Amino acid sequence: MEDHRTLLSLLSRQLRISAYADFVIEFNAKAAALTASTGDSRYRSERVDERRWRRWKNGEVSTAQGAAGRILEEIFDRSVSELLAPPPPDDAQPAPQIDESELLMTAHEAADRAGDFASHRISPIDLEQIQDHMTRLARSYGTQPPVTVYREARRLHTQITARLDQTAVPAQTQDLHFAAGVTSALLSQVCFDLGSRAAAATLARASRMHGEVIGHAPLQAFADCTLALLAYWDGYPEQAVRIIQRAQTYPLGGAGAIRRASIAARAYAHVGDEASARRELTAAAEADRAHRDDLHDGLAGEFAFPEHRRLLSAGSALLAIGDAQAAADTSGEALAVVWAMTAEQRPHKVLGEAAADQALARLRLGDLDGAAESLETVFRVPAEVRVDGLIQRIVPVRIALSQSPYRGSPPARAMAAQLEDFALDSVPTLVGGPPAIA
Numbered sequence: 001m002e003d004h005r006t007l008l009s010l011l012s013r014q015l016r017i018s019a020y021a022d023f024v025i026e027f028n029a030k031a032a033a034l035t036a037s038t039g040d041s042r043y044r045s046e047r048v049d050e051r052r053w054r055r056w057k058n059g060e061v062s063t064a065q066g067a068a069g070r071i072l073e074e075i076f077d078r079s080v081s082e083l084l085a086p087p088p089p090d091d092a093q094p095a096p097q098i099d100e101s102e103l104l105m106t107a108h109e110a111a112d113r114a115g116d117f118a119s120h121r122i123s124p125i126d127l128e129q130i131q132d133h134m135t136r137l138a139r140s141y142g143t144q145p146p147v148t149v150y151r152e153a154r155r156l157h158t159q160i161t162a163r164l165d166q167t168a169v170p171a172q173t174q175d176l177h178f179a180a181g182v183t184s185a186l187l188s189q190v191c192f193d194l195g196s197r198a199a200a201a202t203l204a205r206a207s208r209m210h211g212e213v214i215g216h217a218p219l220q221a222f223a224d225c226t227l228a229l230l231a232y233w234d235g236y237p238e239q240a241v242r243i244i245q246r247a248q249t250y251p252l253g254g255a256g257a258i259r260r261a262s263i264a265a266r267a268y269a270h271v272g273d274e275a276s277a278r279r280e281l282t283a284a285a286e287a288d289r290a291h292r293d294d295l296h297d298g299l300a301g302e303f304a305f306p307e308h309r310r311l312l313s314a315g316s317a318l319l320a321i322g323d324a325q326a327a328a329d330t331s332g333e334a335l336a337v338v339w340a341m342t343a344e345q346r347p348h349k350v351l352g353e354a355a356a357d358q359a360l361a362r363l364r365l366g367d368l369d370g371a372a373e374s375l376e377t378v379f380r381v382p383a384e385v386r387v388d389g390l391i392q393r394i395v396p397v398r399i400a401l402s403q404s405p406y407r408g409s410p411p412a413r414a415m416a417a418q419l420e421d422f423a424l425d426s427v428p429t430l431v432g433g434p435p436a437i438a
Contacts (some may be wrong), residue, residue: 001389003387004086004087005057005058005059005086006056006057006083006084006086006087007078007082007083007084007085007086007087007088008056008072008076008083008238009057009058009087010085011076011078011083012057013340015075015076017075018057020050020053020054023048023050023053023316026075026343027048027071027075028104030071030074030075031043031044031046031071032044033074034071034074034302039069041189042066042067042142043070043071044069045067046066046068046071048122048271054074056083058083059085059086061084062081062084062362063080063081063084063085064083068356077204096121097272102281103369109173112325113371121166121167121168121172121300122166122167122171122172123383125407125421126163127163127172127175127176130156130160130163130176130179130355131161131175131179132190133152133156134179134182134183134299135147135299135301136299137152137156137183137186138182138186138299138300138301138302138303139299139300139301139302140285140301141186141189141301141302142236142301142347142349142350143269143344143345143346143347143348145329145384145385146190146193146194146385146387147194147384147404149186149190150187150191150194153183153186153187153190153401154187155184155396156179156183157180157184157187160176160179160180160183161180163176164176164177164180165329168341169231174214176216177210177213177214177216177422178216179217180210180218180301181206181207181208181209181210181211181214181223182207182218182303183209184204184206184207185203185204185207185219185222185223185226185303186302187202187203188200188201188207188215188223188226189226189302191203191388192226192229192230192233192387192388192389193349193374193388193389194386194387194388195388197230197233198229198334199236200226201227204223204226204227204230205223205227207219207222207223207226207240208220208224216295217250217251217252217293218250218252218256218293218296219295220247220250220255221247221250221252221260222256222295223302224243224244224247224250224298224370224382225244225259225260225263227243227245228240228241228243228244228247228264228267229263229266231243231267232266232267232270233274233389233392233427235270237267237270238271240270240341241264241267241268241271241273244260244263244264244267247260248260248264251286251292252286252293252296253288253291253292253293254288254289254290254291254292254293254296254297255292255293255296255297255300255303255304255306255360256293256296256297256303256305257283257284257287257288257291258284258287258289258310259303261280261283261284261287262280262281262284262305262310262313262314262317263308263313264276264280265277265278265280265284265313265314265317266313266316266317266320268280269318269320269321270320272322275322277317278321280317281314281317283312284310284314285314290393305315305336308334308337308338308347308350308354309336309350310334311330311331311333312334312335312350312353312354312357313359314330314333315327315328315331315334315354316357316360316362316393318330318361319357319360319361321425324361325361325365327357327358327360327361328362328365328370329360331354331355331357331358331361332358334350335351335358335377336355336357338350338351338354339351343403347384348381348382348385349381349387349389349390350382351377351378352378352385352386352390353379353389353390353393355374355375355377355392356373356374356375356378356390356393356394356397358373358395359371359374359378360393360396360397360400362374363397363400363401363406364400364408366405368406368411368412369410371397371415372415375397375415375419376398376421377420378390378394379418379422383425383426384388386422386423386425386426387426388426390426391426394422394423397419398416398419398420401413401415401416401419402416413417
């Protein structure tokens with residue numbers, strides 16, 4: 001005996017209108033009759049989609065209000081409350097036999113449902129275009145102004161999430177969740193560059209959730225590493241350590257493992273754990289880049305962690321643990337790698353950040369002329385890519401220039417003034433309040 005969750009399900013089966021297509025015909029006929037008898041046009045304009053019909057039959061709602069409820073009562077000659085409640089025992093008796101028409105009805109219903117699911121899919125060409133756009137955006141991030149990337153990524157993210165509601169095909173859903181996670185991660189990076197860490201954290205969590213839905217470890221790890229990065233930039237290094245330890249539970253290799261270890265080194269450095277910081281720096285330097293995943297190494301671009309980014313991050317960690325000479329040398333290595341690139345490939349953001357770290361390291365070593373040389377590279381960074389990470393790096397440089405042994409030095413004051421002007425003409429200033437240095 002078939003288990004009917006509602007009296008409506010049982011009666012519609014008995015009246016041979018359980019299939020949505022058959023029910024709609026009866027519903028529209030009764031609606032027209034009620035309009036004619038009452039003069040109320042609401043009945044004729046009432047519509048019931050298939051999802052609503054299934055929810056009624058399955059007992060997922062307890063009422064059908066207004067015109068729809070009145071039409072149901074007219075069809076089945078029972079009150080709405082009775083129809084949407086479980087069938088009483090007397091009404092739930094099985095039919096004496098099942099004939100071929102009953103079997104055919106069941107077959108047709110199954111075919112209709114399969115057809116409905118099959119129709120809920122998007123064009124493979126549409127999905128391919130989304131993936132191409134996502135790839136191009138990720139790979140061009142480092143050479144484009146963040147405001148430009150933001151507009152494109154936001155438009156793409158809106159397109160992807162709309163498509164998620166248009167397909168029931170598991171493979172397409174998997175691909176779209178991956179794309180939504182990627183674009184959320186890109187938007188998170190943009191918001192960080194534009195100085196909105198709260199928005200960056202929210203988007204990183206959204207990216208992580210998309211990764212959880214499809215069980216994508218690299219996407220979840222990337223998001224956690226971003227959250228750790230944001231935590232120590234916000235002054236919560238212990239929280240950063242806890243987040244990075246969660247990220248370390250995911251199996252990663254290649255660029256993903258290098259990025260994770262590099263961020264872990266900075267987190268440990270900010271809590272004063274020099275031994276753990278140096279251990280992570282060694283892990284990043286010795287990681288096997290041959291082990292690849294489809295995000296960090298396949299999609300790559302902003303998700304990759306090439307050698308110049310590893311060296312930049314290492315220089316920052318070494319500064320945090322107080323090893324100024326190693327920081328100056330490592331930042332210099334990062335600069336050398338970037339300068340060796342073609343002008344089209346050169347990431348100005350990395351160039352400026354590595355030079356700022358090098359300038360601070362040289363000031364701590366007592367080398368004012370060397371710091372001035374490093375700052376010449378910083379000052380060449382175009383205004384549209386003077387992102388928050390760069391501005392935050394020049395804050396301690398500005399402070400160091402005003403302290404002993406440089407306090408009162410005309411060259412130091414001139415550099416400090418130039419840094420203030422540089423910061424005031426930066427990307428974060430264009431989208432929010434003044435940068436911290438001002």
